[in-house]
Amino acid sequence: MTDSRPSRRLRQGRASLAISFFVQGAIFALLVTRIPALQDRYGISDGLLPLFLAAVPILAGVGSVATEHLVKRMRPGLVLRVVQPIVSLALLSAGSGTTVWQLAVALGVFGLTVGALDASMNMLGVSLQRAYGRSIMLGFHGAYSLGGIAGASLAWVGAHWDLPLPTLYAPLVAVLVPVALIAGRWYVDHRGDHQGEHRDDHRSDHRVDHPGAEPTEVVRDGTTVSMRALLPLCLVMAFAYIGDSTVSNWSAKYLEDVLHSSEQLATVPYNVYMVTTLLGRSFGDLGVRRFGAVTVVRAGALLAGGGFAVVAAAPGAWAGMAGFTLLGLGLCVLVPQTFAAAGRLFPGASDAAVARLNIFNYVGFLIGSPLVGALGGAWNYRAAMLVPMALVLMTIRYARSFSPVPAGYGDGHERPRTVDVG
Known part of the structure; x- marks a missing residue:
């Protein structure tokens, strides 16, 4: 056995x-x-x-x-x-x-x-x-x-x-x-442990120059890294960080100025968000193993969208904090699963896929805070919260990109580990 x-x-x-x-x-x-x-x-x-x-x-x-x-x-x-x-x-x-x-x-x-x-x-x-x-x-x-x-x-x-x-x-x-x-x-x-096996493949990395190929495509170990194929995951990454930066930059101001909490209470939502993020990630791998990445990502997007809706409609500070709690539980699963999905999508070139995907971490961070601030100043902050809500919910549209592929884990959720790396 x-x-x-x-x-x-x-x-x-x-x-x-x-x-x-x-x-x-x-x-x-x-x-x-x-x-x-x-x-x-x-x-x-x-x-x-x-x-x-x-x-x-x-x-x-x-x-x-x-x-x-x-x-x-x-x-x-x-x-x-x-x-x-x-x-x-x-x-x-x-x-x-x-x-x-x-x-x-x-x-x-x-x-x-x-x-x-x-x-x-x-x-x-x-x-x-x-x-x-x-x-x-x-x-x-x-x-x-x-x-x-x-x-x-x-x-x-x-x-x-x-x-x-x-x-x-x-x-x-x-x-x-x-x-x-x-x-x-x-x-x-992984690559270091199989250096002898793959050295020639890595030396032969080359740009695709056949007609119709994207200029950003790279062939490595028989895998083509295409931004067109990676784009759904890039969007999910950006949407997740727009949501995250909204919480980190605007939760205190929202509670104090919109929900009229005390200054001391206004510091609580981000701490609650961080704690629920930790809890969600601590148990999230079990959910992926049991239900699969697609289901977990969809559930996370729904929770996060619901959290933004609660925040936008909250009559008071405690209801607002309940919304930020839902946000932490929902958003926490999206980023790790996006990196994992990129590795499954391009198993022979996961390093390149992860590096490109990681850029959209910073894109979301750059967009999120100014976007909510501009909308809040020009309109109102309750309505501004609906924009990251809509973007996070768009993740559901791209959830199929998180499904395992034959080169990844084999069955619906996991594969037996038959060879140890190293």
């Missing part, structure tokens, strides 16, 4: 990658939750601040594109081991400078490397899920959510005790960088 349990090396690879997701969640939260402190430290005006904030996701998109080409020459695990410490050190630099140009350089480095980090982490996650033969991507993103909660909590402590940013960041970075480096020793890289 065949032993279907993952090997020890796969289990170690899964744990080490989860640690990296956790570290990145904490680092990112420590940046975004202390933006007001960064603004005060450098004397940045309210008019200039959006330019700094927009530069980070734009440069992250550039970093993700660069990673697609970088992993043709080196393993994604090696990319992750190099860039994760740089991201942490860039955070420390952003909090330790004294002039605006120093902040600009630090945020520029942060943006470029965080794009490479997000892409390489998810490349490894997709590769490990293929090796496991069952859904585990939601667990990695759950670790990211847990890290975000930890980072936001530490940032709250720093704000409560009025700690200078270098005092807050330095000891945390001193701990997180070695943790990430040590965890990186056990990364399992």
Whole structure:
């Protein structure tokens, strides 16, 4: 009888990658939750601040594109081991400078490397899920959510005790960088473990030049990466992050200004959203294994759409918080499953597919907050919430793109794991 349990090396690879997701969640939260402190430290005006904030996701998109080409020459695990410490050190630099140009350089480095980090982490996650033969991507993103909660909590402590940013960041970075480096020793890289088997295939990557081919198509290991085929997943990724950025940027203002809550209560919805995101991702893999990715994605989109509807119609603060709770439970499954679906769609070129898909993470982040702000200012914020609701519900139209394909997991939901990667 065949032993279907993952090997020890796969289990170690899964744990080490989860640690990296956790570290990145904490680092990112420590940046975004202390933006007001960064603004005060450098004397940045309210008019200039959006330019700094927009530069980070734009440069992250550039970093993700660069990673697609970088992993043709080196393993994604090696990319992750190099860039994760740089991201942490860039955070420390952003909090330790004294002039605006120093902040600009630090945020520029942060943006470029965080794009490479997000892409390489998810490349490894997709590769490990293929090796496991069952859904585990939601667990990695759950670790990211847990890290975000930890980072936001530490940032709250720093704000409560009025700690200078270098005092807050330095000891945390001193701990997180070695943790990430040590965890990186056990990364399992599917391509690295089969280097001899696939070396010739990767050297023969080439552009498709036959009549009618898309200029963005790449053939790798017999698989064509086509933006036309990837587009539904790209849209889902953008819609999910439009919803996510709406919550992160507007939930407090919405509760305080529209639902007339207290200032203290207005800080609660985002925390509730993060906790429900963690809970949903902690159990989401079980749902995928039981019901399949298509059903889970449809259910997540319906929950998220319902959450936005509740928020838009809420008569008071507590009803609004109930809506944000539904949002967390619904949105949390979409992004991990989108990365996993890209890996199934292009099994021989999952690295390239993940890198391209990751760009739309930042597209959604860039669009979401300004879109809701503009609509809220020109119209009203209740009506503005209906726009991300409609976009998230459009995910249902593209749910079939999440169905397994023969090159992926074989049956409707999972496949037996017959070969360990490594």
